[in-house]
Amino acid sequence: MQEQEIYAKLTDIFRDIFDDDSIVLKPETTAADIEEWDSFNHINLIVATEAKFGIKFQTAEIESLKNVGHFVSLIEKKLAAKA
Amino acid sequence: MAAFTWLPLHPEWTQSLNMAGLQPDEASRWRHFVACSHARIDFMETAKLDRALRKAFPDGLPAAAGKPIRLALLGSSTLKHLVPAIRVGALRHGLWAEIFEGDYGQYRQELVDADSPLAQFKPHIVLLALDAHHVAAGAGGSLDAALENFTVCWEGAKKNFGATVIQQTLLPVFPRVLGNNEQRETDSPAAIIEALNARLRTAADEHGVHLLAADSYTAQHGLHEWYDPVLWHRSKQEVHPRVSHFYGELVGRLLGAIRGRSSKCLVLDLDNTLWGGVIGDDGLEGILLGQGSAMGEAFVAFQQYARQLLNRGIILAVCSKNDEANALGPFEKHPDMVLRRKDIACFVANWQDKAANLRHIAKTLNIGLDSLVFADDNPFERDLVRQELPEVQVPELPEDPSFYIETIANAGYFEGLTVTPEDRERGGQYRANAEREELRASATDMDGYLKGLGMELDVRPFDSIGLARIVQLINKTNQFNLTTRRYTETEVRDMMTDPSVAAYQFRLTDRFGDNGMIAVLIGIVGRLEDKSVLVIDTWLMSCRVLGRQVEEACLNIMVDAARRLGASSLMGEYVPSAKNGMVCELYKRLGFTLEATDDDDATRWSLDLNGYEKQQVIMQIRLSQD
Numbered sequence: 274m275q276e277q278e279i280y281a282k283l284t285d286i287f288r289d290i291f292d293d294d295s296i297v298l299k300p301e302t303t304a305a306d307i308e309e310w311d312s313f314n315h316i317n318l319i320v321a322t323e324a325k326f327g328i329k330f331q332t333a334e335i336e337s338l339k340n341v342g343h344f345v346s347l348i349e350k351k352l353a354a355k356a
Numbered sequence: 357m358a359a360f361t362w363l364p365l366h367p368e369w370t371q372s373l374n375m376a377g378l379q380p381d382e383a384s385r386w387r388h389f390v391a392c393s394h395a396r397i398d399f400m401e402t403a404k405l406d407r408a409l410r411k412a413f414p415d416g417l418p419a420a421a422g423k424p425i426r427l428a429l430l431g432s433s434t435l436k437h438l439v440p441a442i443r444v445g446a447l448r449h450g451l452w453a454e455i456f457e458g459d460y461g462q463y464r465q466e467l468v469d470a471d472s473p474l475a476q477f478k479p480h481i482v483l484l485a486l487d488a489h490h491v492a493a494g495a496g497g498s499l500d501a502a503l504e505n506f507t508v509c510w511e512g513a514k515k516n517f518g519a520t521v522i523q524q525t526l527l528p529v530f531p532r533v534l535g536n537n538e539q540r541e542t543d544s545p546a547a548i549i550e551a552l553n554a555r556l557r558t559a560a561d562e563h564g565v566h567l568l569a570a571d572s573y574t575a576q577h578g579l580h581e582w583y584d585p586v587l588w589h590r591s592k593q594e595v596h597p598r599v600s601h602f603y604g605e606l607v608g609r610l611l612g613a614i615r616g617r618s619s620k621c622l623v624l625d626l627d628n629t630l631w632g633g634v635i636g637d638d639g640l641e642g643i644l645l646g647q648g649s650a651m652g653e654a655f656v657a658f659q660q661y662a663r664q665l666l667n668r669g670i671i672l673a674v675c676s677k678n679d680e681a682n683a684l685g686p687f688e689k690h691p692d693m694v695l696r697r698k699d700i701a702c703f704v705a706n707w708q709d710k711a712a713n714l715r716h717i718a719k720t721l722n723i724g725l726d727s728l729v730f731a732d733d734n735p736f737e738r739d740l741v742r743q744e745l746p747e748v749q750v751p752e753l754p755e756d757p758s759f760y761i762e763t764i765a766n767a768g769y770f771e772g773l774t775v776t777p778e779d780r781e782r783g784g785q786y787r788a789n790a791e792r793e794e795l796r797a798s799a800t801d802m803d804g805y806l807k808g809l810g811m812e813l814d815v816r817p818f819d820s821i822g823l824a825r826i827v828q829l830i831n832k833t834n835q836f837n838l839t840t841r842r843y844t845e846t847e848v849r850d851m852m853t854d855p856s857v858a859a860y861q862f863r864l865t866d867r868f869g870d871n872g873m874i875a876v877l878i879g880i881v882g883r884l885e886d887k888s889v890l891v892i893d894t895w896l897m898s899c900r901v902l903g904r905q906v907e908e909a910c911l912n913i914m915v916d917a918a919r920r921l922g923a924s925s926l927m928g929e930y931v932p933s934a935k936n937g938m939v940c941e942l943y944k945r946l947g948f949t950l951e952a953t954d955d956d957d958a959t960r961w962s963l964d965l966n967g968y969e970k971q972q973v974i975m976q977i978r979l980s981q982d
Contacts, residue, residue: 289400292407313436316590320597321400332586 274352279326279345286321290314300342326352358577358602359396362751362767364742366395373405377412385412386420391746393448399441402601406440409447421452422933425611428456428479428519430463430509432490433592441600442483445608449617450726460592464505467512475516481614482513483568483607485524487594491552492530492545499548503555510563520844522610523560525553525571527594529583564845566614566773568606570595577602609768615842616832619749619769620723622665623714625732626676626683626705630695631655632757636682646692654757659694661761666699669779670770671721671786673702675713675730680705701786710737711744721786722899724834724935729769731760776825778872788868789900803974806904811975813909814863818852822861825873829896833876834935837896838928838942856882858890858917862910864901874898875906879914881921889962890918891927899938908971911946913979915963915970926963932956946971 280298287296291309304310310318322344323329328351338344366372369392376388389409397405417424425446429435439455446453456477458466463484466474484506495502506523513519530546532538538547553571560567574582577599587593595603612618627634632644632651644652666672672695676683683705687697697703702720704713710732718725726747732738738750751763772779796805818826827845834840843851851857862875878894881887892914897906918926928943930936940959944950948961 286400289404312591316587316593317403317437317597320587324398324400324598330586332589335586335590 274349276345276349279348279352282325283322283341283345283348286318286325290317290321298341300340300345302341303339322348328352328355358573358581358599359398360601360605361396361754362763363394363396364738364752366397369395369397369401373408377408382413382418383420386418387746390447390450393444396752397601399598399601402444402604403440405447406443409443416454417452421450424452424454425481425615426454426456426477426479427481427483427607427611428458428474428477429483429485430458430466430474431485431487432461432463433487433594434460435485435595437593437597438485438595438600438603441602441604442607443604444601445604445606446611447608448605449608449612449615451608451611451615451617453611464509464512467509467516470516479513479517479519481522481611482509482517482519483522483524484509484513485568485595486526487592488526488529488545488549489588489594491526492548495548495552497543499551499555502548502552503559506556507559507563510565514564514846518844518846520614521563521565522568522607523556523565524568525556527570527574527583528553528579529585529588529594566610568610570603570606573602573606605768609771610773613771613773614831616834617726618771618832619670619729620727621671621673621701621717621721621729622662622764622770623673623675623717623728623730624662625730625734625737626674626678626686628733628757629731629753629760630659631686631690635685636678640685640690643686643690645686645690651757652692654760656692656694658757658760661764663694663699665770667780668770668772668775669782671701671723671782672699673717673721673728674700674704675710675717675732676705677707677710678705709740709744711741714741714745714748722835722902729764729767731764733757774824774828776828778825781870781872785869785871785900788871792866792868806974809866809868809904809975811864811866811904813906813975813977814865815913815977815979816861816863817981818848818859818861820852822873823848826861826876829873829876829898830894833896833898834933835899836902836939837894837933837936838892838939839894839931840933840936841894843894851878856880856921858914858921860910860913860917862897862906862913864904864906871898871901874901875910877910877914879917879921879926881918881923884927888922888924889927890914890921890923890925892929895928905971905973905975907942907946909973909975909977912970912973912977915965915968918965924965926965927951928961928963929958930961931958 284298287298288294291307319330319335326348373392376392379385379388392405436457442455443453466472491502494505510521513521526549528549530549532546533544534541538544541547582596582599584596624630632655633642635643645655646652662672686693702717704717714728718728725745729749730741731751731753733753741748742750749769751767753760753763795808827848831842851859858879860877861873864871864874875897879890880893881890883891928948930940943961948963950959951962952960
């Protein structure tokens with residue numbers, strides 16, 4: 274899956290969870306940029322992403338997420354390992 | 357997978373959801389949202405549906421949803437993620453749930469403190485969802501102590517709020533330390549949880565508490581579907597958000613059952629539903645049924661399941677496109693048929709469209725269309741019925757008949773809370789009714805018909821023997837129900853000792869059989885300022901005994917009770933609901949005078965007992981006073 278495609282799918286998830294169609298994800302986007310991105314919605318994002326991409330994050334990976342760019346490369350890595 | 361396999365896939369679901377929010381009037385908006393919940397949606401779509409629902413009804417309750425259910429969700433870990441799914445679960449059963457989330461860990465104090473926020477919320481339902489870690493740690497090696505923590509909570513919820521309690525069983529999250537014979541290591545958390553789940557089942561029955569059997573569904577879907585240690589460590593979510601939609605549906609169907617909304621009748625297609633092949637083409641020898649083929653055995657198994665449903669009180673009907681004689685053939689002559697003609701309360705085989713036939717079945721059985729579940733292998737017929745009769749539940753039967761049972765069982769259409777002796781008799785009662793109809797057709801006059809029935813009406817004050825059935829009738833009777841007031845078992849029990857209450861249960865037998873408990877009346881003196889008035893708070897009756905003078909006989913009993921309690925007049929109320937139009941004129945017919953009409957079209961009627969003469973009825977009355 275291309276990075277662009279991952280961004281598109283991830284954007285859908287973000288828009289759904291935060292109920293905001295104006296969200297545009299950039300690599301440097303962090304929880305500080307989206308008002309409702311709290312620890313509860315963080316878990317919702319993780320669980321939705323796992324379901325949508327058919328992947329599983331490890332405890333340490335969830336702890337260490339820095340920004341959207343980091344999240345996307347992690348997804349990319351997991352998809353590659355799956356293929 | 358915890359998927360709604362019985363609900364149809366809806367390719368344009370998101371568009372439908374957007375449309376639902378745009379409906380101009382509240383009633384149709386509600387209807388559209390209910391429809392959106394009847395699709396094979398997952399946890400994310402469920403959350404989305406909930407957001408749209410709350411946006412569409414910013415002030416809360418839509419009138420079309422009837423009385424809201426106030427549900428308190430109490431637990432010992434994170435439950436917030438289950439709230440949207442519970443609202444949608446209630447929506448799917450036509451109910452609006454207002455949900456109170458307890459502070460976690462505070463559940464026990466909240467349940468016993470009369471001033472807690474929970475007390476102010478006044479819950480109808482308390483759903484106690486304790487996590488296994490909390491319970492195992494609190495057990496301290498003693499099962500009795502652990503169980504007592506539950507029963508204290510249950511009794512607190514019942515006593516302090518008059519709430520109905522739903523207890524979620526414990527998730528088997530702990531790995532084994534001994535192995536197959538884990539029970540021998542009594543300190544093991546896995547053994548404790550397993551033993552407690554067994555104990556909870558007995559205790560819940562003793563305390564009148566309903567279970568949400570999370571452990572059973574965990575076993576069915578697999579623990580990993582329900583529980584992820586990563587999430588437990590990260591956010592103390594024991595139930596995985598991925599199965600939240602399923603959890604919400606389990607709550608929804610329990611709420612539906614408590615409110616008397618579970619389906620009552622399974623309507624079966626015949627060809628390729630009850631047997632393989634087409635009876636009109638393949639003949640008795642050609643259809644697949646019974647030993648000898650895997651398909652034939654699958655159909656037998658399905659019939660056996662229908663039979664089990666019948667035995668617990670679900671009515672069976674047939675709706676098939678066939679010549680009647682062909683359709684009846686297997687029921688009468690095929691040795692491997694499990695279901696027989698006498699098991700089918702209403703048998704319709706003709707060439708009319710199925711929507712019309714389903715209407716006919718509902719009318720004949722005197723139940724609402726929303727009480728029907730229609731099982732048909734043909735996707736075309738299913739779609740047609742869903743279009744024409746959205747109230748009818750239509751399971752998405754899979755192609756392989758081996759999975760018919762699972763699909764219908766998982767759908768939870770017939771969610772039940774008790775099984776009363778009346779339930780076990782129901783199949784026979786509907787059959788007897790058909791025989792009564794024949795007598796009615798042959799009798800030349802009404803009195804002759806009634807005399808021929810040889811009816812005996814058994815009248816008793818509420819007692820503990822009848823309690824389960826009384827509560828069941830109070831909570832599920834919709835049509836012949838003057839006020840549709842629902843009461844919990846605790847409330848009904850209180851009435852039994854209240855000297856200002858005259859509450860009676862009625863049973864009717866005739867020469868065709870025992871109809872079981874068919875009516876419940878609750879009269880109260882002292883409710884109005886004028887203490888000489890007995891108010892008929894509740895009057896409900898089974899539609900099966902309509903037109904047999906039971907109404908008149910019931911009134912006579914109330915008149916006697918009123919006089920005994922020193923009342924000189926009766927006050928009857930009629931509170932209109934979506935379903936009780938049939939009794940709007942009952943009091944008028946019985947000679948009451950209209951006193952007032954309220955804003956919501958509720959009417960109040962009075963009957964002066966001075967010099968009132970009781971109505972003549974053609975039946976024996978056996979009254980036992982306590």
